[in-house]
Amino acid sequence: MHQRGVDFDEFFRASWPRLYRTAYAVAGDAASAEDALQGAYMKAYASWRRVSRAEHPEAYVRRIVVNEILGTRRLGWWQRERPHAAPEPPGRVAPPDVGIVQHDAVWSAVQGLPPRQRAVVVLRYYEDLSEEQIAEVLGCSRGTVKSQASAALANLRRDAAHLSIGERP
Protein backbone atom coordinates (compact mmCIF):
# COMPACT_ATOMS: atom_id res chain seq x y z
CA MET A 1 0.00 0.00 0.00
CA HIS A 2 1.28 3.41 -0.88
CA GLN A 3 1.81 5.41 2.30
CA ARG A 4 2.98 8.75 0.95
CA GLY A 5 2.49 11.55 3.40
CA VAL A 6 1.51 9.23 6.21
CA ASP A 7 1.55 10.69 9.70
CA PHE A 8 4.54 9.52 11.75
CA ASP A 9 2.59 8.76 14.93
CA GLU A 10 0.13 6.68 13.02
CA PHE A 11 2.91 4.89 11.19
CA PHE A 12 4.74 4.21 14.44
CA ARG A 13 1.74 2.70 16.18
CA ALA A 14 0.76 0.60 13.21
CA SER A 15 4.16 -0.79 12.34
CA TRP A 16 5.87 -1.16 15.74
CA PRO A 17 4.37 -4.55 16.73
CA ARG A 18 5.15 -6.12 13.34
CA LEU A 19 8.66 -4.80 13.17
CA TYR A 20 9.31 -5.71 16.80
CA ARG A 21 8.57 -9.35 16.03
CA THR A 22 10.91 -9.32 13.06
CA ALA A 23 13.60 -7.59 15.09
CA TYR A 24 13.14 -10.08 17.90
CA ALA A 25 13.47 -13.01 15.51
CA VAL A 26 16.64 -11.62 13.94
CA ALA A 27 18.21 -10.46 17.20
CA GLY A 28 17.23 -13.44 19.30
CA ASP A 29 16.55 -11.40 22.41
CA ALA A 30 14.01 -8.81 23.44
CA ALA A 31 16.37 -6.09 24.65
CA SER A 32 18.42 -5.99 21.44
CA ALA A 33 15.24 -5.99 19.37
CA GLU A 34 13.76 -3.08 21.27
CA ASP A 35 17.00 -1.08 21.20
CA ALA A 36 17.42 -1.56 17.46
CA LEU A 37 13.81 -0.72 16.79
CA GLN A 38 13.83 2.38 18.94
CA GLY A 39 16.97 3.63 17.18
CA ALA A 40 15.54 2.92 13.76
CA TYR A 41 12.34 4.85 14.46
CA MET A 42 14.39 7.77 15.74
CA LYS A 43 16.26 7.85 12.44
CA ALA A 44 13.01 7.57 10.54
CA TYR A 45 11.53 10.44 12.54
CA ALA A 46 14.60 12.58 11.93
CA SER A 47 14.23 12.05 8.19
CA TRP A 48 10.48 11.68 8.12
CA ARG A 49 9.90 14.12 5.29
CA ARG A 50 12.06 11.97 3.10
CA VAL A 51 11.05 8.60 4.54
CA SER A 52 7.35 9.30 4.28
CA ARG A 53 7.76 9.95 0.57
CA ALA A 54 9.08 6.43 0.08
CA GLU A 55 6.78 3.80 -1.33
CA HIS A 56 7.11 1.68 1.81
CA PRO A 57 8.31 3.53 4.92
CA GLU A 58 8.03 0.29 6.87
CA ALA A 59 10.57 -1.34 4.58
CA TYR A 60 12.90 1.58 5.23
CA VAL A 61 12.67 1.09 8.99
CA ARG A 62 13.01 -2.67 8.69
CA ARG A 63 16.21 -2.23 6.71
CA ILE A 64 17.68 0.00 9.40
CA VAL A 65 16.61 -2.38 12.17
CA VAL A 66 18.07 -5.48 10.58
CA ASN A 67 21.33 -3.77 9.72
CA GLU A 68 21.52 -2.24 13.17
CA ILE A 69 21.24 -5.69 14.71
CA LEU A 70 23.73 -7.24 12.32
CA GLY A 71 26.08 -4.30 12.64
CA THR A 72 25.98 -4.52 16.42
CA ARG A 73 27.01 -8.13 16.27
CA ARG A 74 29.75 -7.38 13.76
CA LEU A 75 31.17 -4.70 16.04
CA GLY A 76 31.46 -7.23 18.81
CA TRP A 77 30.12 -5.46 21.88
CA TRP A 78 26.95 -7.47 21.75
CA GLN A 79 28.87 -10.68 22.33
CA ARG A 80 30.49 -9.20 25.37
CA GLU A 81 27.36 -7.77 26.91
CA ARG A 82 24.67 -10.19 25.95
CA PRO A 83 23.66 -12.42 28.85
CA HIS A 84 24.69 -16.05 28.48
CA ALA A 85 21.11 -17.15 28.58
CA ALA A 86 18.78 -14.64 27.04
CA PRO A 87 15.74 -14.28 29.27
CA GLU A 88 12.39 -15.23 27.91
CA PRO A 89 10.74 -12.16 26.44
CA PRO A 90 7.96 -10.71 28.53
CA GLY A 91 4.43 -11.38 27.53
CA ARG A 92 5.19 -14.45 25.50
CA VAL A 93 2.20 -16.73 25.18
CA ALA A 94 2.86 -20.39 25.80
CA PRO A 95 2.47 -22.41 22.60
CA PRO A 96 -0.35 -24.89 22.50
CA ASP A 97 1.98 -27.69 21.53
CA VAL A 98 4.96 -27.16 23.79
CA GLY A 99 5.47 -30.87 23.96
CA ILE A 100 6.55 -31.16 20.38
CA VAL A 101 10.23 -31.65 20.70
CA GLN A 102 10.92 -31.37 16.99
CA HIS A 103 9.33 -27.95 16.83
CA ASP A 104 11.52 -26.66 19.63
CA ALA A 105 14.59 -28.26 18.14
CA VAL A 106 14.07 -26.45 14.84
CA TRP A 107 13.43 -23.13 16.56
CA SER A 108 16.58 -23.59 18.61
CA ALA A 109 18.47 -24.36 15.43
CA VAL A 110 17.14 -21.16 13.85
CA GLN A 111 18.24 -19.19 16.89
CA GLY A 112 21.65 -20.82 16.70
CA LEU A 113 22.30 -19.71 13.12
CA PRO A 114 24.96 -17.06 12.48
CA PRO A 115 23.24 -13.63 12.50
CA ARG A 116 23.22 -13.00 8.76
CA GLN A 117 21.93 -16.47 8.00
CA ARG A 118 19.25 -16.06 10.62
CA ALA A 119 18.28 -12.71 9.13
CA VAL A 120 17.95 -14.26 5.68
CA VAL A 121 15.77 -17.06 7.05
CA VAL A 122 13.51 -14.67 8.93
CA LEU A 123 13.17 -12.30 5.99
CA ARG A 124 12.51 -15.12 3.56
CA TYR A 125 10.27 -17.44 5.52
CA TYR A 126 8.62 -15.08 7.98
CA GLU A 127 8.49 -11.78 6.12
CA ASP A 128 8.03 -13.52 2.77
CA LEU A 129 10.49 -11.25 1.04
CA SER A 130 11.99 -12.20 -2.30
CA GLU A 131 15.72 -12.69 -2.75
CA GLU A 132 15.90 -9.27 -4.40
CA GLN A 133 14.11 -7.63 -1.50
CA ILE A 134 16.35 -9.38 1.02
CA ALA A 135 19.42 -8.27 -0.92
CA GLU A 136 18.13 -4.72 -0.69
CA VAL A 137 17.54 -5.00 3.06
CA LEU A 138 20.97 -6.45 3.72
CA GLY A 139 22.78 -4.27 1.19
CA CYS A 140 24.30 -7.22 -0.60
CA SER A 141 23.92 -9.04 -3.89
CA ARG A 142 21.21 -11.54 -4.69
CA GLY A 143 23.94 -14.15 -5.01
CA THR A 144 25.03 -13.50 -1.45
CA VAL A 145 21.46 -13.91 -0.26
CA LYS A 146 21.25 -17.23 -2.11
CA SER A 147 24.46 -18.51 -0.62
CA GLN A 148 23.48 -17.38 2.89
CA ALA A 149 20.08 -19.03 2.54
CA SER A 150 21.65 -22.21 1.27
CA ALA A 151 24.12 -22.31 4.15
CA ALA A 152 21.35 -21.58 6.65
CA LEU A 153 19.14 -24.38 5.38
CA ALA A 154 22.07 -26.79 5.37
CA ASN A 155 22.76 -25.87 8.99
CA LEU A 156 19.13 -26.27 9.94
CA ARG A 157 18.86 -29.63 8.24
CA ARG A 158 21.99 -30.76 10.01
CA ASP A 159 20.62 -29.72 13.37
CA ALA A 160 17.01 -30.64 12.72
CA ALA A 161 16.84 -33.47 10.19
CA HIS A 162 13.06 -33.49 10.13
CA LEU A 163 12.83 -29.97 8.79
CA SER A 164 10.85 -29.30 5.63
CA ILE A 165 10.98 -26.06 3.69
CA GLY A 166 7.48 -25.24 2.63
CA GLU A 167 7.26 -22.87 -0.29
CA ARG A 168 4.20 -20.83 -1.08
CA PRO A 169 2.35 -22.00 -4.20
Next chain:
Amino acid sequence: MTTDLRELLHDEIDRVIAPPGDLDAVRAGGQRLRRRRGAAAVAGAALVVGAVVAGFAVGGSTDPGSERGVDPVGRLDFSQGLRAYADPGEVIHLGGREFGAARMSYLDTDAAATPYGVLFYDRGRPMLLEESGVSVALETDVDATRSHPTAKADSQSPLVAYGVTRDGQAEAVVRDLSSDEQVGRLAVPQGTIIDALDAGVVFLRTDDGTTTWDPRTGETQDLAGPETRVADVRNGVLLYDGPAPDGPAAAAYRLVKGTVDAQLTFDGGHVLD
Protein backbone atom coordinates in the same frame (compact mmCIF):
# COMPACT_ATOMS: atom_id res chain seq x y z
CA MET B 1 6.90 -36.18 10.81
CA THR B 2 8.43 -33.00 9.51
CA THR B 3 8.48 -29.43 10.74
CA ASP B 4 7.68 -26.79 8.16
CA LEU B 5 10.04 -23.85 8.52
CA ARG B 6 7.57 -21.22 7.45
CA GLU B 7 4.87 -22.46 9.80
CA LEU B 8 7.35 -22.80 12.62
CA LEU B 9 8.55 -19.25 12.25
CA HIS B 10 5.01 -17.93 12.27
CA ASP B 11 4.14 -20.10 15.26
CA GLU B 12 7.10 -18.83 17.22
CA ILE B 13 7.28 -15.22 16.14
CA ASP B 14 3.59 -14.34 15.89
CA ARG B 15 3.03 -15.21 19.53
CA VAL B 16 5.69 -12.79 20.70
CA ILE B 17 3.82 -9.90 22.26
CA ALA B 18 5.51 -6.64 21.39
CA PRO B 19 6.06 -4.29 24.30
CA PRO B 20 4.51 -0.87 23.74
CA GLY B 21 6.78 1.41 21.79
CA ASP B 22 7.83 4.64 23.45
CA LEU B 23 6.71 7.21 20.93
CA ASP B 24 7.76 10.17 23.07
CA ALA B 25 11.30 8.82 23.38
CA VAL B 26 11.42 8.18 19.65
CA ARG B 27 10.31 11.71 18.85
CA ALA B 28 12.78 13.19 21.33
CA GLY B 29 15.61 11.07 19.96
CA GLY B 30 14.67 11.91 16.40
CA GLN B 31 14.67 15.61 17.21
CA ARG B 32 18.14 15.27 18.74
CA LEU B 33 19.32 13.59 15.55
CA ARG B 34 17.89 16.42 13.49
CA ARG B 35 19.60 19.01 15.62
CA ARG B 36 22.91 17.19 15.34
CA ARG B 37 22.59 17.12 11.59
CA GLY B 38 21.74 20.76 11.58
CA ALA B 39 24.68 21.60 13.73
CA ALA B 40 26.85 19.60 11.37
CA ALA B 41 29.73 19.51 13.75
CA VAL B 42 33.03 19.03 12.06
CA ALA B 43 34.35 15.62 12.98
CA GLY B 44 37.90 15.62 14.20
CA ALA B 45 40.55 18.20 13.59
CA ALA B 46 40.77 19.95 10.31
CA LEU B 47 42.84 18.08 7.79
CA VAL B 48 45.96 20.04 7.08
CA VAL B 49 46.49 19.52 3.43
CA GLY B 50 46.70 22.53 1.27
CA ALA B 51 46.12 23.58 -2.26
CA VAL B 52 43.28 23.89 -4.63
CA VAL B 53 42.10 21.49 -7.25
CA ALA B 54 39.58 22.21 -9.90
CA GLY B 55 37.22 19.41 -8.94
CA PHE B 56 36.20 20.92 -5.64
CA ALA B 57 36.88 24.50 -6.51
CA VAL B 58 34.96 26.41 -3.92
CA GLY B 59 37.29 29.35 -3.89
CA GLY B 60 35.44 32.53 -4.54
CA SER B 61 32.20 32.31 -6.34
CA THR B 62 29.04 31.52 -4.57
CA ASP B 63 27.08 32.39 -7.63
CA PRO B 64 24.61 29.62 -7.96
CA GLY B 65 25.11 29.58 -11.70
CA SER B 66 22.46 28.43 -14.04
CA GLU B 67 19.44 26.60 -12.80
CA ARG B 68 19.49 22.97 -13.73
CA GLY B 69 16.45 20.81 -13.90
CA VAL B 70 15.97 18.40 -11.05
CA ASP B 71 12.28 17.93 -11.46
CA PRO B 72 10.83 14.53 -10.64
CA VAL B 73 11.50 12.16 -13.50
CA GLY B 74 8.90 9.52 -12.64
CA ARG B 75 9.40 6.19 -10.99
CA LEU B 76 12.58 4.26 -11.68
CA ASP B 77 13.19 0.56 -11.24
CA PHE B 78 15.93 -0.41 -8.81
CA SER B 79 14.59 -3.91 -8.23
CA GLN B 80 17.50 -5.49 -10.05
CA GLY B 81 19.96 -3.04 -8.57
CA LEU B 82 20.41 0.40 -10.05
CA ARG B 83 21.62 0.21 -13.62
CA ALA B 84 22.95 3.55 -14.76
CA TYR B 85 25.02 4.20 -17.86
CA ALA B 86 25.07 6.67 -20.71
CA ASP B 87 25.80 7.22 -24.34
CA PRO B 88 27.65 10.47 -23.76
CA GLY B 89 25.68 13.47 -24.91
CA GLU B 90 22.79 11.39 -26.14
CA VAL B 91 20.94 8.98 -23.90
CA ILE B 92 21.09 8.20 -20.21
CA HIS B 93 19.92 4.73 -19.23
CA LEU B 94 18.73 4.79 -15.67
CA GLY B 95 16.66 2.38 -13.62
CA GLY B 96 15.18 0.66 -16.65
CA ARG B 97 14.33 3.89 -18.49
CA GLU B 98 16.01 6.10 -21.03
CA PHE B 99 16.31 9.86 -20.88
CA GLY B 100 17.68 12.40 -23.27
CA ALA B 101 21.06 13.51 -21.96
CA ALA B 102 20.02 17.16 -22.11
CA ARG B 103 17.18 16.52 -19.68
CA MET B 104 19.59 15.17 -17.08
CA SER B 105 22.64 17.28 -17.61
CA TYR B 106 23.17 17.18 -13.87
CA LEU B 107 24.00 13.48 -14.08
CA ASP B 108 27.55 13.88 -15.29
CA THR B 109 30.58 11.69 -14.79
CA ASP B 110 30.87 12.77 -11.17
CA ALA B 111 27.45 11.45 -10.29
CA ALA B 112 27.61 8.23 -8.27
CA ALA B 113 25.09 5.40 -8.63
CA THR B 114 24.18 3.58 -5.42
CA PRO B 115 21.51 1.04 -4.51
CA TYR B 116 19.63 3.96 -2.94
CA GLY B 117 19.73 6.25 -5.92
CA VAL B 118 22.05 8.48 -7.88
CA LEU B 119 24.09 11.01 -5.95
CA PHE B 120 24.68 14.17 -7.93
CA TYR B 121 25.16 17.87 -7.38
CA ASP B 122 22.76 20.66 -8.04
CA ARG B 123 24.73 23.90 -7.95
CA GLY B 124 27.20 22.42 -5.52
CA ARG B 125 24.55 20.88 -3.28
CA PRO B 126 24.43 17.08 -2.97
CA MET B 127 21.18 15.50 -4.08
CA LEU B 128 19.90 11.95 -4.27
CA LEU B 129 17.72 10.91 -7.18
CA GLU B 130 15.66 8.16 -5.57
CA GLU B 131 13.74 5.25 -7.04
CA SER B 132 10.57 7.31 -6.76
CA GLY B 133 12.07 9.62 -9.37
CA VAL B 134 12.23 12.45 -6.86
CA SER B 135 15.50 14.20 -6.10
CA VAL B 136 15.99 15.03 -2.44
CA ALA B 137 18.63 17.24 -0.89
CA LEU B 138 21.09 15.36 1.32
CA GLU B 139 22.20 18.54 3.05
CA THR B 140 20.39 21.66 4.03
CA ASP B 141 22.04 24.95 4.85
CA VAL B 142 24.93 24.50 2.44
CA ASP B 143 26.11 27.10 0.00
CA ALA B 144 24.95 27.09 -3.57
CA THR B 145 28.14 27.33 -5.61
CA ARG B 146 29.49 26.83 -9.05
CA SER B 147 31.84 24.24 -7.63
CA HIS B 148 31.72 20.79 -9.01
CA PRO B 149 32.72 18.45 -6.22
CA THR B 150 33.34 14.76 -6.69
CA ALA B 151 31.14 12.12 -5.11
CA LYS B 152 32.00 8.50 -4.44
CA ALA B 153 29.95 5.48 -3.42
CA ASP B 154 31.34 2.65 -1.31
CA SER B 155 30.93 -0.78 -2.88
CA GLN B 156 31.33 -2.45 0.55
CA SER B 157 28.71 -0.51 2.50
CA PRO B 158 25.79 1.91 2.02
CA LEU B 159 28.11 4.90 2.42
CA VAL B 160 28.72 7.81 0.09
CA ALA B 161 31.28 10.59 0.31
CA TYR B 162 30.67 14.02 -1.10
CA GLY B 163 31.80 17.60 -0.73
CA VAL B 164 29.87 20.67 0.34
CA THR B 165 30.60 24.25 1.13
CA ARG B 166 29.08 25.80 4.22
CA ASP B 167 29.61 29.45 4.97
CA GLY B 168 32.56 29.39 2.63
CA GLN B 169 34.24 26.41 4.30
CA ALA B 170 34.76 23.28 2.21
CA GLU B 171 33.84 20.04 3.92
CA ALA B 172 34.01 16.38 3.05
CA VAL B 173 31.02 14.41 4.30
CA VAL B 174 30.34 10.70 4.60
CA ARG B 175 26.69 9.67 4.85
CA ASP B 176 25.01 6.32 5.35
CA LEU B 177 22.24 6.21 2.77
CA SER B 178 20.54 3.25 4.42
CA SER B 179 19.81 5.30 7.52
CA ASP B 180 20.23 8.81 6.10
CA GLU B 181 22.70 9.52 8.88
CA GLN B 182 25.87 11.50 8.67
CA VAL B 183 28.84 9.31 9.56
CA GLY B 184 31.44 12.04 9.60
CA ARG B 185 32.28 15.52 8.42
CA LEU B 186 35.70 17.02 7.92
CA ALA B 187 36.76 20.54 7.12
CA VAL B 188 39.10 20.41 4.15
CA PRO B 189 41.01 22.94 2.09
CA GLN B 190 39.19 24.41 -0.83
CA GLY B 191 39.76 22.33 -3.90
CA THR B 192 40.14 18.99 -2.16
CA ILE B 193 39.09 16.08 -4.36
CA ILE B 194 37.48 12.89 -3.11
CA ASP B 195 39.22 10.20 -5.15
CA ALA B 196 37.76 7.07 -3.59
CA LEU B 197 35.72 5.59 -0.76
CA ASP B 198 36.33 2.03 0.34
CA ALA B 199 35.00 0.30 3.46
CA GLY B 200 34.21 3.68 4.94
CA VAL B 201 37.67 5.18 4.38
CA VAL B 202 37.81 8.31 2.23
CA PHE B 203 40.74 9.17 -0.04
CA LEU B 204 41.24 12.92 -0.21
CA ARG B 205 43.62 14.57 -2.65
CA THR B 206 45.07 18.03 -2.71
CA ASP B 207 48.11 19.47 -4.44
CA ASP B 208 50.17 18.28 -1.47
CA GLY B 209 49.27 14.65 -1.87
CA THR B 210 46.66 12.09 -0.91
CA THR B 211 45.42 11.41 2.60
CA THR B 212 43.01 8.85 3.99
CA TRP B 213 40.27 9.80 6.43
CA ASP B 214 38.28 7.32 8.48
CA PRO B 215 35.14 9.22 9.55
CA ARG B 216 34.31 6.65 12.22
CA THR B 217 37.46 7.40 14.16
CA GLY B 218 38.30 10.82 12.78
CA GLU B 219 41.79 9.54 12.00
CA THR B 220 43.65 10.87 8.99
CA GLN B 221 46.84 9.40 7.56
CA ASP B 222 49.15 10.33 4.75
CA LEU B 223 48.97 7.97 1.82
CA ALA B 224 51.01 9.37 -1.04
CA GLY B 225 52.76 12.43 -2.37
CA PRO B 226 51.50 14.81 -5.02
CA GLU B 227 52.85 12.79 -7.94
CA THR B 228 50.67 9.81 -7.11
CA ARG B 229 47.06 9.59 -8.26
CA VAL B 230 44.65 7.15 -6.71
CA ALA B 231 42.53 5.84 -9.57
CA ASP B 232 40.24 3.60 -7.54
CA VAL B 233 40.03 1.64 -4.31
CA ARG B 234 37.80 -1.38 -3.89
CA ASN B 235 37.75 -4.09 -1.29
CA GLY B 236 41.21 -3.22 0.02
CA VAL B 237 42.81 -3.04 -3.42
CA LEU B 238 44.25 0.35 -4.32
CA LEU B 239 44.79 1.19 -7.97
CA TYR B 240 47.21 4.04 -8.50
CA ASP B 241 49.14 5.91 -11.17
CA GLY B 242 52.55 7.46 -10.68
CA PRO B 243 54.91 6.64 -7.82
CA ALA B 244 53.74 3.91 -5.46
CA PRO B 245 52.02 5.22 -2.31
CA ASP B 246 54.52 5.10 0.51
CA GLY B 247 52.76 6.87 3.38
CA PRO B 248 51.64 5.14 6.58
CA ALA B 249 48.16 4.55 5.19
CA ALA B 250 49.49 2.52 2.26
CA ALA B 251 50.29 -0.50 4.42
CA ALA B 252 46.60 -1.32 4.75
CA TYR B 253 46.10 -1.82 1.01
CA ARG B 254 47.16 -4.11 -1.77
CA LEU B 255 48.73 -1.73 -4.26
CA VAL B 256 48.15 -2.22 -7.97
CA LYS B 257 49.70 0.07 -10.56
CA GLY B 258 47.51 1.22 -13.43
CA THR B 259 46.40 4.28 -15.31
CA VAL B 260 44.58 7.14 -13.68
CA ASP B 261 41.42 6.61 -15.69
CA ALA B 262 41.23 2.88 -14.98
CA GLN B 263 38.80 1.38 -12.47
CA LEU B 264 38.54 -1.74 -10.36
CA THR B 265 35.67 -4.15 -10.26
CA PHE B 266 33.70 -3.88 -7.03
CA ASP B 267 35.49 -6.87 -5.53
CA GLY B 268 38.85 -5.35 -6.43
CA GLY B 269 39.71 -8.48 -8.36
CA HIS B 270 40.08 -6.98 -11.81
CA VAL B 271 41.18 -3.75 -13.45
CA LEU B 272 38.88 -2.20 -16.04
CA ASP B 273 41.00 -0.16 -18.43
